[in-house]
Amino acid sequence: MILVAGASGFVGRALLEEFASYEGGAPPVRALVRSEFDAVRLRDHGYEAVTADLLSRRGLHEAMQGVETLVYLVHTVDRPGDVVASDLEAVQNAMLAARLAGVQRVVFLGCVGASEASVSRYLLGRWAVELAVRQSGLHTVILRSSLIVGRGGTLFEVMRRLVDRSPVVPLFSWRRVPVEPVALADVTEALRLACLDRELDGRSFDVCGSERTTFGGLIRGWGRAQHKRRLYLPLPGHGEAIGEHAAWTLARLPRRETRLLLETLRDPQVCRDPSRRFPLSHRPQSYQQALDALVEERAA
Numbered sequence: 001m002i003l004v005a006g007a008s009g010f011v012g013r014a015l016l017e018e019f020a021s022y023e024g025g026a027p028p029v030r031a032l033v034r035s036e037f038d039a040v041r042l043r044d045h046g047y048e049a050v051t052a053d054l055l056s057r058r059g060l061h062e063a064m065q066g067v068e069t070l071v072y073l074v075h076t077v078d079r080p081g082d083v084v085a086s087d088l089e090a091v092q093n094a095m096l097a098a099r100l101a102g103v104q105r106v107v108f109l110g111c112v113g114a115s116e117a118s119v120s121r122y123l124l125g126r127w128a129v130e131l132a133v134r135q136s137g138l139h140t141v142i143l144r145s146s147l148i149v150g151r152g153g154t155l156f157e158v159m160r161r162l163v164d165r166s167p168v169v170p171l172f173s174w175r176r177v178p179v180e181p182v183a184l185a186d187v188t189e190a191l192r193l194a195c196l197d198r199e200l201d202g203r204s205f206d207v208c209g210s211e212r213t214t215f216g217g218l219i220r221g222w223g224r225a226q227h228k229r230r231l232y233l234p235l236p237g238h239g240e241a242i243g244e245h246a247a248w249t250l251a252r253l254p255r256r257e258t259r260l261l262l263e264t265l266r267d268p269q270v271c272r273d274p275s276r277r278f279p280l281s282h283r284p285q286s287y288q289q290a291l292d293a294l295v296e297e298r299a300a
Contacts, residue, residue, distance in 0.1 A: 001066045002195055003103075005094060006073030007031035007049070008038040010152030011109065011187060015071065016047055018188040026196065032063050054090035055079065057097070064101035069195050070094070072108045072133065077122060077257045087125035088132060095136040105139040105201065107194045109187070112144040112206050113267035120263040141194040142204035143187075143278060146269035147218070149209075149290040150184025151297070154254075155261045163223045168231045172238050174265035175216025180208035183290035190278045205278035206271040211286040215265050218287070225291040238266060 002019070006012045012031070019029045031042050031049040042049040052059035054074055064070070072094065076086035098106065114126035133140055149156055163169055190207045194200055213221070216232075223230050240262045271277055285293075 002027055002029045002069045002071060003032055003063065003067040004029060004071045004073065005032040005054070006071075006075070007042065007047075008033040008035070009073055009075075010150055011148065011184070011191075012073050013152070014150065014184050014188045015073075015191050016042070018192050020046075022192060026192070027068070030063070030067070054093050055086065057093050060093060060097040061101065064097050064103055067098070067101060067103050069105040069107060070098050070103050070138075071191060071195060072106055072129075075122075075125070077260050078254065083121050083260060084125040084128055088128045091129045091132045095132060095138070099137060103138060105141070105198075106133055106136060107141045107191060108133045108143065109191060109207075110142065110144045111264070111269070112146045112208060112271065113264060113269040114144065115267075119266050120260070122260040123264050123267055139198075139201040141200045141202075143190055143194060143207050144204065145187050145207040146180045146182050146209065146271075147215075148184050148187055149181045149287065149294065150187075151294060153184070154257055155264070158258055158262070159219050160222055163219060163228055163230060164226065166230075168233055169219060169223070170233050170235050171216045171219065172235050174238060175214060175219075175234065177215050177265060177268055178212055179215055179218065179269045180210075180212050180271060181218060181287045181290065182207055182209040183285040183293065185290075185293070186280060186284045189280060193278075193280075204276070206273075206276045207278045208269075208271040208284065209287055209290065210284045211288070212270060213287060221287055221291060225288075225295055238263075 004012055019026050031047050032052055033039050034053055036051050039049040039051050050063045052063040074090055076090055077083055079086050110130045111123055111126045114123040116127055118124045187207055240259055
């Protein structure tokens with residue numbers, strides 16, 4: 001049994017679809033979500049779903065029963081309080097429950113830009129969670145992705161909707177920060193392979209796209225893909241406060257979550273060592289290929 005913790009997020013939902021369409025005979029998959037509403041919605045689509053809260057530990061023991069591999073996709077950016085402390089408490093509760101239930105393996109999806117020196121509280125929290133997973137005493141596979149190109153990801157949605165809805169697009173100092181954006185499909189494939197291949201245990205990988213650009217290039221690329229004529233306005237500073245306000249007024253995205261994720265734009269999100277790239281069965285999609293797939297999906 002594979003338990004996907006954080007299955008209501010955009011990566012979690014895509015991973016459930018990846019397993020559902022896999023023809024290689026994957027083990028049964030269970031989705032763990034926080035709200036009963038999300039659980040009912042997943043059950044309506046044919047998935048096994050349970051509810052649990054990793055901070056209060058409500059329902060956590062029951063959710064872990066019969067599980068061999070835990071896929072940990074949880075973050076706490078939508079919860080009040082310090083995100084680093086909350087992320088760490090959530091993962092510690094999950095790892096303890098996993099050990100008590102006899103879970104053997106953990107597959108964790110973190111961020112390639114996360115480190116103990118990160119300015120971003122979100123990235124610092126991701127680094128702390130990765131460390132806790134490594135120290136859990138379970139077999140682990142660590143995946144660290146760059147910015148994920150996929151509908152529903154908050155940071156990509158901020159960029160996409162800003163270009164779609166504003167004739168003037170501000171580009172702050174992060175416009176020069178390098179990034180290797182990765183397609184959502186490549187991330188879910190890497191997660192599936194990590195769940196099914198025991199030979200990957202004990203290793204960590206970067207899951208990045210095949211093309212290096214900048215965060216400014218990401219925004220301009222979406223504008224070209226949508227044939228939007230926009231004024232891209234270079235500005236000094238990092239602009240998190242302005243970005244948070246624009247995300248709410250133009251995109252109706254949550255302010256706190258947006259602010260925390262905008263801070264991650266200060267850190268490069270690239271694979272620094274080619275030997276650490278995850279061994280996908282194909283060359284990772286370029287940013288343009290990922291955008292083309294999104295445009296086709298939007299038109300369908």
